[in-house]
Amino acid sequence: MKTMMASGLAALVLTTVVGVSNASVIPSLTAAAAIVSSAATPFSRERVQLTDEVLANLSLTIGNSSISNTFQFADAIHENGSQRSCKVMPGxxxxxxxxHWDLFDVLLGHRLVKTVPLAAPCFPNWPEYDVDKCTIITGxxxxxxxxxxxxxxxxxxLYEGRTCMPPGYNYTSSCELGGYPAYVVNASNVAQIQLAINFARNQNLRLVVKNTGHDFNGKAAGKGALSIWTHWLKDMAFYSHYHAANGYVGPAMKVGAGIQVWEAYEYAKRHDVTVLGGEAVTVGLGGGYTAGGGHSPLSSLYGMAADQVLAMEVVLANGRFITANSTHHSDIFWMLRGGGGSxxxxxxxxxxxxxPKLPTTAVTFNFTVHDAPNASAFWQGVRSYLDHIEAFVDAGTYGYYYVGASPLxxxxxxxxxxxxxxxxxxIAPNMTIAETKSLLAPWFEVLDHQNISYTPWYNHADNFHDTWAVAFPQEYVGTAMVKTASRLMPRSVFQSATLRERTFAAHQDAIEQSLxxxxFHVSGTGIAVSPRNDTSVLPAWRDALAHVIVGTQWTSNATWETVYNSSLRVTQWMDVLREIAPESGAYMSEGDLLEPNQQQAFYGTNYPMLYALKQKYDPTGLFYALTAVGAEDWEVQTTDPVPYSWNNNGRLCPVPGL
Known part of the structure; x- marks a missing residue:
């Protein structure tokens, strides 16, 4: 990445008006945030905010409204209502x-980064070409x-266009920026996020947000976009006695948007408490994970990640900074707890x-067809797992399983x-090893009866973190060789012998079809807490007992024709599970970009209200992501040989006729 250098004039404006010298923010950019809770206050990074006074002074100093207006709040300048047009592209x-970019960089405190693809050191046509760095990046x-x-x-x-990947992962010999953003704001405070939002909105730029880059549909990518990177908002605070607006009184943690699962779990352990987060080590709590609902190894016990939120700080599309909870900006609070990010x-x-601190047991094991007398016995072992999923979920446990056909x-x-x-x-929270063995016994008896060899490894700790840390190593990412789709399978499926048999047959058929x-066996309704009814979490989560992801794969040098055909094949095969559970839905954060009836599948009955709030708070469509609320109003005019909106490598434009 290349840091933008400020011009002398821009530096003068910054020092004179905004009060920033040598990239350090002084009190003229600081305004007190609204303190809604008596127990918690905004982080210091959140107290550094834009104000009307600061922006008014900036306008006077610049003396050119066409320039100064690009940094103003939406309600401070004339707006064109909800009029929309294609986003402006480089060139x-x-x-x-x-x-103009130089001035923007200076106002940010030199936090603007011009994007260079991560794999650029592997390509001689890039100034960053470096064989040694390429070797490290590739490894x-x-x-x-x-x-x-x-x-x-x-x-x-895959979802930025496969445009620049190191040797062994790429399908071409070239490196292009493709669907990566043109610039990134490396945010360290609220004022920088406000500036970025105002600049993107007023200049009609595409805007994307990256927390960690986790997403099955690459929502943090966008050709020609300005990106806001929240990864380094790493503040945390613990409150032993928090009074929430919704009446909750008890321990709570406040986490910055950049805090990841491993950091939150470690911090909770230090305070002898447990918090709910994802199974993957590097997922960011404050990104699309919680906004999309967020399933967890603790969901069958405590519900979804969105259910845990007591308050949130947000910079809205108009550039204003707010605190939202159940009594202040309650509609926004509802929307951002389950209605998706971006x-x-x-x-x-x-x-x-x-x-409270939670003793937890984990069990890991596998069995293959070679550990069974024959394929029929192997599949009987898989069938028995599905037969016992209801009992496992009702005990508050969580299981993450794979089924496939490969010697590896x-x-x-x-x-x-x-x-x-x-x-x-x-994962068996609040259970001893003995209790976990007792729960698993009926399934294991079937495995034994089928003469299947398996060796379960039990791990127990007096806290959730230590068990989780061993059970979930960092997952492999970075390839563009997989396409997945998913379905939530409700309790009714597992209570019906016929539907359960069809679900098992679907598992077997998927593998035989080279998928x-x-x-996961998991529920969005925790057994230890009262079910939530004040979030926008997809209703299908509340009755789900399993979240089933089905995928296909291809080689790294596969053509776009292969990607196209394979993608359609997975989407079409998933009709098998859609027909078994037609009233259910799919988890948006691990869903199919090509999912039919997306609004119903990802949002259910909440969608009309979510769409109305989208139009209310973002009338010009500043925020956009594939599959997000309001995505149907826009199209990515993809430059790769696939249909529009199949990835983010293209200009973003309103759908014609809307």
Whole structure:
């Protein structure tokens, strides 16, 4: 990445008007945030805000309204209502000049980054070409840390267009910026986020938000976009006695938008409490994870991640900073707890419930067709797992399993009959090893009866963190060789012998069709808490007992024709599960970009209200992401040989006729 250098005039404006010298913010940019709770206050980063006075002084000093207006709040200048047009792209006459970008960078305190693709050191046509750096990047390419620590890279580059990947991962010999954003604001305070939002809105730029880059549909990508990177908003605070607006009284944690699961779990452990987060180590709590509902190893016990939020700080599409809870901006609070990210604003922090220290047991094991007398016995072992899912969920447990056919026990190799079942981790919160063994006994008795060999490994700790840390290693990312789809399977499926048999048959058929399955037994209604009814979480989550992901794969050098055909094949195969559970839905954060009836599948009956709030708080469509609320009003005019809106490598325009 290249840091933008400020012009002398821009530096003078910054020092004189905004009160920033040598990239340090002084009190003229600081305004007290609204303190809604008596227990918690905004982080210091959140107290650094734009004000009307600061922006008015900036306008006077610049003396050019066409320039100064690009940094103003939406309600401070004339707006064109809800009129929309294609977003401005680099090279367009309307694209900001270099001097304008320089001024923007200075006002940000030199936090603007011009994007260079992470793999650029591997390509001689880039100034960053460096063989040694390329070797390091290539070796680390499949680790989450590599991508989450880069301002623009995402975990699944298929959705930015596969435009710049290191040797062995790329399908071409070239490196282009593609669907990565043109510039990134490396945010360290609220004022910078406000400036970025105002600048993007007033200049009609595409705006994207990156927390860590985790997303099955690459929502943090966008060709020609300005990106806001919230990864380094790392503040945390613990409150032993928090009074929430909704009446909750008890322990709570406040976490910055950049806090990741591993950081939150470690911090909770230090305070002898437990918080709910994802299973993946590097997922960011304040990003699309919580906004999209967020399932967790603790969901069957405590519900969804969105259920845990007591308050949140948000910069809205108009550039204003607010605190939202159940009594202040309650509609926004409802929307951003389950209605998905990239909708109406940028979350800068969350205050979440904390629960007592939680002893937890994990079990890991696998069995393959070679551990069974024959394939029939193997599949009987898989069938028995599905037969017991209801009992497992009702005990408050969580299971993350894989089914496929490959000697490496990863994915499915076409034509392979090397069937495997892998329990990545069976999490039993608030249970001893003995209690966990007792719960698993009916399933294991079937495995024994089928003469299936397996060796469960039990791990127990007196706190959730230590068990989780062993059970869930960092996952592989960075490839563009997989396409997935998913479905939530409700309780009624597992209570019906007929529907349960059809679900098992679907598992077997998927593998025989050279697909693979990564599934979870999990509920969005925790057994230890009262069910929530004040969030926008997809209603299907409340009755779900399983979240089933089905996928296909191809080689790294696959053509776009292969990507196209394989993608359609997975979407079409998923009709099998849609027909078994037609009234259910799909988890948007791990869903199919091509999911039919997306609004119903990802949002259910909440969608009309979510769409209305989208129009109320973001009438010009500043925030956009594939599959997000309001996405149907826009199209990504994809430059790759796939249909529009199949990835983010293209100009964003309103759908004609809308």
């Amino acid at each position: 367009s006459p309307l694209w900001p000049s270099d001097r 680390d390419w499949m680790t989450s840390n590599t991508h989450m620590n880069d301002p623009a890279s995402i975990m699944l580059p 909708t109406i604003g940028v979350v800068t922090s969350l205050t979440i419930k904390a629960y 026990e990863i994915g499915t190799d076409p034509g392979s009959t090397d069937y495997y079942f892998r329990m990545e981790s069976f 693979f399955i990564a599934g």
